[in-house]
Amino acid sequence: MFKDITLGQYYPGDSVLHRLDPRTKLIGTLAFIISVFIFHTFPGYAVATVFLAAVIWLSRIPPRLIFKGLKAIMLLLIITVMFNIFLTPGEIVWSWRFLKVSREGLSLSGRMAIRLTYLVTGSSIMTLTTTPNQLTNAMESLLRPLNRINVPVHEIAMMMSIALRFIPILMEETDKIMKAQTARGADFESGGIIKKVRNMIPLLVPLFISAFRRANDLAMAMEARCYHGGGGRTQMKPLRYAMIDYAAFVILTVYLAIGAVFRIVGI
């Protein structure tokens, strides 16, 4: 019933991007991140902008939602830009007392800002169009070669999906406990730091007990269905690349090739 919390931030839909194999999206995001670092000139960034804009348009997600992710890194962005503007040595274009702005600083901070913004926007599009479960599935599938060097890939992926699955459950539980205690006159807002921490006890004790109980129940249910880790385990819906995935890979290759050419030619 409680739908105030959206995990990760998956935005349900049926766009081309939603239908892509999660592995394609994961690799694509990685490729896009690499491309943002390959491009180092403004014509290059223009290509990246066109690519990003096309992806946003294809995802059919309200742009407002995509840019919401940027709010979180605003502070980081401002600090990075400030440092780069004022602390890069070079040809001084403006100065006031101890503050000096160089041409190099301006161009470097501009590039930094673009890279950070594109990085976050690119990865938000992935999390907006892919459910957390699909994502862990993709990760498990892509990291499978590590099994040979005894990395328990399946177990790590299972732990991740359980953790992700539990976040909304525990959020909901927190909300209910807070309400139950607020109804008994508990106060989670006022008071100094020590009082605030003390006031958390009526929230944390039931929350921890419930988390342990749920973990126990889940372990029992998994055991009852003969779960014994990844060995020999098959999937009900195995990931399969389809036509659109191959198309996506072609586009990505072309895009990365443009990046490489720009870099070599030095545009």
Added chain:
Amino acid sequence: MPIECKDVSFTYAPATAYEIHALKNINLRIEDHEFIGIIGHTGSGKSTLIQHFNALIQPTSGTILYNGEDIWGQNYNRRTLRSEVGLAFQYPEHQLFENDVLSDVCFGPMNQGLTREEAEPEARKALLQVGFKEKNFLKSPFELSGGQKKRAAIAGVLAMNPKILILDEPTAGLDPRGRDNILDQIAELQSVRGITIILVSHSMEDIAKYTRRLIVMNQGEVVYDDAPHEVFSHYEELEKMGLAAPQVTYLMNGLKKRGLPVDLKADTVAEASKSILKALREVDSPLLKEGGSHV
């Protein structure tokens, strides 16, 4: 202290893909000393509604008046409101946290500003009133059985001496004896303390037996708000909402259809048996002549 809802609407996650209109234009007035039942299918908005009564949720639009005052007004003290309108949630696990039951029940009164010494008599009184055994007062709340936990949780709210007590599914998950027991004690509380009780329940039998007014919620709206037997006469509509009338209502309607002049208002077993006997006498039934041993 009446509660009044005026055009109350509530939307979860407005303007997102997960938007849900949980309440739509609710208008209600709850008077003093009422014993009200609220029923509705899962997701009908009943839990959302009761959380509006003590300001745990702020309505998206509309106003809620307690004693004539807007509880979301600027200077309104909602903590005081919450000690007057007590709400006991369905899962006691969400509120029990202390080392022993008595301390846990003291939590509410102590939040009202009482010292531990002042709070303890209130806690003891509340625990005894919900039928919690004194020998368990110092046990850990986590060692208790489901029914005892439930009682401890209700006592935790009752100890704050609310004028209105809202109980969300107080009998869910209890065995039949524990259920009757707890409801009997709540009904007694209502007459002893003279408080208003709002009972959210899935059990039509419980509602029929204890409440005098029944509010039926469906898809965020109040569909019926009337005496239980009046509401149950719409049992066909109730079924369409995934609800049902008490078993007795079906029996009485069946008998009436077959020609026995029974009173359809009877909605508890006791009333029904009285009415059936009376009807049998009226039609001079042969069942009665054979010494009445069958009835």
